[in-house]
Amino acid sequence: MSGYLGRRIAETVFLLWLMSFLIYALIGLMPGDPIDLMLSADPEITAEDAARLKALQGLDRPLIERYGFWLQGAVTGDFGYSRLYARPVVDVIGPRLVNTLILMGTSLVLALLLAIPAGIVAALYPRGLTDSTVNLLAFAGFSVPSFWLGLILIIVFAVQLGWLPAGGTAPVGSTDLLDRLRYLILPVLTLTLLAAGTFVRFVRAAMLEALREDFIRTARVKGLSRTAVVVRHAMPHAMLSLVTIVALNVGSLFSGSLVVETIFAYLGMGKLIYDSIMGNDYNLALAALLIATLVTLLANLVADIAYGWLDPRIDYGG
């Protein structure tokens, strides 16, 4: 187990490093560099000044050298300053990450609470009316354009009914928890509906498969009731594969979160990434993208470990 764990951690670190280089290189390909931005803001700067500034900031160096310099800072926790917020990148990201984790975590839990019973009921009566309805709703869940679902919810609950705010994180200056919750409802609802569809399909398929297993037949034959067989034997078996699916979906949950945050002006990581890329804030974009990657890679790592821990049949070897 420890050997496997070590290898997976090494793999995760390697992947993160690879992504940091790729993203660094890609961001260098975005239009304009920081000095070009200064030039456009201040007509008094001469070409010589610009060249001097570029040399001073190391922007005339080759890509590898600049990346090495950035990496040196990054491993000690120094990601530089944000251009948009004029504060250290780490200070900007902290609260945003908390907001996103609240949004993603709540939506994930709600989506599972919705998907698990629905998927199980659908699998118990395949091809029945319930199954067809659940299936259709699940298809709707993963086929609906995320931003459009958000817009429709705004039209219904904010424009027509006026029950909920159309966007934001909290009223200005308010720290009241109830106020914050009101602002969370629509973003969470959107993300939950988006995520639930995929989970329903997986729960249903996993349950159908579990119900075909020989040990289920054995349990039935030895006289256990239908309910007991489903709850005690089939469900744990089906839920096991769900662990992996949930982890694999953290990446797409993050993508959904980016859209939802942008629509509802919710101050999370997704909106931060979008704003920093649109605002040419390279230091911030780079660090935020890497944090997003780290979160999804960690989720997968944790799922792999949990899977081995939950399923005694799996032996990862020495």
Place this chain on the structure above:
Amino acid sequence: MAADAEAPLTRVGRRPNATGQGPWRRFWRRFLWHRLAVLCAWLLLFLIVAVVVGPALGAAFGLDGQTVNLFDRMAPPGPGQPLGTDELGRDLLIRLMEGGRVSLLVGISGALLTAVIGTAIGLAAGYAGGRTDSFFMRLTDAVIALPLLPLLIVLAAIDVTKLGLPSAFAGDGWGSVYRIVVLVALFGWTTVARLVRAAVLSQKERDYIRAARALGAGPMRIALRHILPNIASPIIVATTLSIGNIMLAESVLSFLGLGIQPPLPSWGNMLTNAQEIIWQAPALAIWPGALLFATVIACNILGDGLQDALDPRGDLRH
């Protein structure tokens, strides 16, 4: 698999008995059994004809989706403009059809490119095995786990002329269409690659492949002439399913202002301004998304129906 029909806890609905008919006949009977999928096939056909013929028909009546009329902004539906006008006074119906043309074109061509890349990688990994296989599968795992949307945003924001590509790719209009197709295919191939690899592994050691090998056929010939035709069904299903996902990816990027560039409309970028005027003209936010939703769900249900119909195991419906 014979025991499936007698699984104790599931009531499997009756499907037409398919023995004793040719494979094509069997395919059609199973497909028609999935009535919803047939309905979706008709819907898609209707949409494709509408977006191809519609704008031409509009032009015959002197209507187009480009003429700006600032005196007639956000007009309600009326004679000569069945759905009213958008925020710049352009005819909404014609624009929806022109936008649909772009969205469907991106979806279908992106799916085809995805299928080609995925099939090539899947064939290489499955047939070569060993190091090639584990490299490609690791790559697939990594791409699946990553938060794709933030990375797509970075890639969509880079200045391609810095890569030495012709400025045709950087420009507005159709240049942005090519870019999007390439971008989505760059990340979309994983599903097809996995399915193809699994299918290749199941075929590789069969007798007909051994026979071909014994007769002296080289690896390329075996992979392309013998294996590929036998694994066509999962490729067809995965390609159909990816049309919807690619259209969703395109629409999100376009909505965020990084995909299809106006004045060329797409269902995604038609919603970009819709949020700001959601209080005055909610209809502008509803139509493009509703059409996109209908198209994507139709593709997904059609893909599901095809899977049912092409799956030789028949009774397993995932």
